[in-house]
Amino acid sequence: MKRSWLSFPYLIWMIIFTVIPLGLILFYSIVRIEDGGMILTMGNFKRVLEPIYLAVFLRSIKIAIISTVICLLLGYPMAMILASKEMSNKSILIVLFVIPMWMNFLARTYAWMTLLEKNGLITTFFNLLGIELPMLLYTESTVILGMVYNFLPFMVLPIYSVLVKIDKAVLEAAEDLGAPPPIVFSRVIFPLSLPGVTSGIIMVFMPALTTFVISRLLGGAHFTLIGNLIEQQFLITRDWGFGSALSVVLMLMIVLTMGFALRYEKENEGGGLW
């Protein structure tokens, strides 16, 4: 390609901000620096396998899966409604749906904190009615709520973009061949929307697995997910080696999930985001 020089700026960007950091993470995860000497070690990875850290991994995966499933259950019908509306209403609905995303992610999460805290809006309201609510903040459910709230658009938009592209004639053809609406959905609409579903799942699952802000703000200091654990290693305990090892394991997990999803999508020849 003659125009290959056009890609140089991007290539340099990639090297500085992706390749080198990745190399550093790998380097720190397998090397221990002692008295001016470097020792190759698998100690960091062995530590990842300790039960206490495995428990953090499992909890993170569990919460990420629950959030993703809830996003899918809420998001799919939402995407269908968006896709079925007439043009004039549709754009308003989509804008309404996207507007919260323009607001800062932290601000949105803090908003939930003030809503849910001990003397917050919701508790006060129920107290006035004479109903004593349990602690709303700093529970697993709150963290899941925060994830669903923040990541729902990433589920809805890819599914929506696939649904609107489905040819109406194909749905009419299914009905013409004797399929009542529920079967049109299960045999035609849903299978055709799978590429969007796959993209949505990836786009929700990945940030849900790695976030540390939502779990810290809504889960409290004692609620640790992988993201929090990694953050602690770098910022508090200053154990870069262990932090890097955790990052590497997390990355491998994501690469594996994505690889699986991608392969699935190729088989279906979908046209999603990935």
Add this chain to the structure above:
Amino acid sequence: MHEEIIRLIGISKEFDGQKVLDNINLYFNRNEFLTLLGPSGCGKTTTLRIIGGFETPDVGDVLFEGKKINALPPYKRKLNTVFQRYALFTHMNVYENIAFGLKIKKKSKEYIDKKVHEVLSLVNLSGYEKRNIDSLSGGQQQRIAIARALVNEPQVLLLDEPLGALDLKLRKDMQLELKKIQQTLGITFVYVTHDQEEALTMSDTIVVMNEGKIQQIGSPVDIYNEPKNAFVADFIGESNIINGIMIRDYYVEIKGIGFNCVDKGFSSNENVDVVIRPEDIKLMPYKEGSIDGVVESVIFKGVHYEMMINDNSYSWMVQSTLMEPIGTKVGMSVAPSDIHIMRKVKGK
């Protein structure tokens, strides 16, 4: 012999205040190849969609075997549609596409296998069961769409410009093939097209539509030879349409020249449209015909030459196997039976 299967009674339909169909009355016989023919926007596709159940008429009734089916959803109707852009299921292979309707009807595996095999051989695509839809050519996709509809053994097959996306050669082949399939199966085909040649080739009955109204219903021969009005004459084949005055029965005056004709029943001195097909005009030596003119242009069309001959006020289209060079002065004559007199369409 002619047993009626579908009847449309006084169907009207509006979209956003625009009248698309205006009091359509029409019936379809068993084992008939009926074509709805007209320019785009004439309401032919809407008529088809009303029969298929994808639109409901604002006014009027749809009868199927004598029973009113206005509100019956498409999936309960005993007819199938072949869609314009095929509308195949891209996430299924050929076999699954064709078997779709039968699976929903919970037919046995053996039955489905047998039927899919049969219908694939009917459309000359045996052995394509496992193929992906995307790997098929346009013509093959079209055949699969037809097979997918036919496998359900509908009594009526609706076809919405099914050959529109194919190239000319393939279209001609498919026309003959469709006609053959219709005759083999002995079912009713309702065919929508804007291509008059296609309609003339395949149909038992042609319904010419324009602006939501039926212009003429008849056999291809009737429609071509005895067009009811200037629109039909103009739409079906090439025509010379000239103003004339009906002096009396069997006698019309065109540009002051009197012609004998075979039409009657007009009031005397009524203004009429006179339609003369370009192939019905005979070229004669200068001054020997009824009208004289000068050859303006000549186009070679394969079977014949198409010449424009100007008589000082009107350019006649004439088709002849003999060529007269540009600038030649010629005479023209027309047999009385080839002069078609039509009432003027009101408001035009």
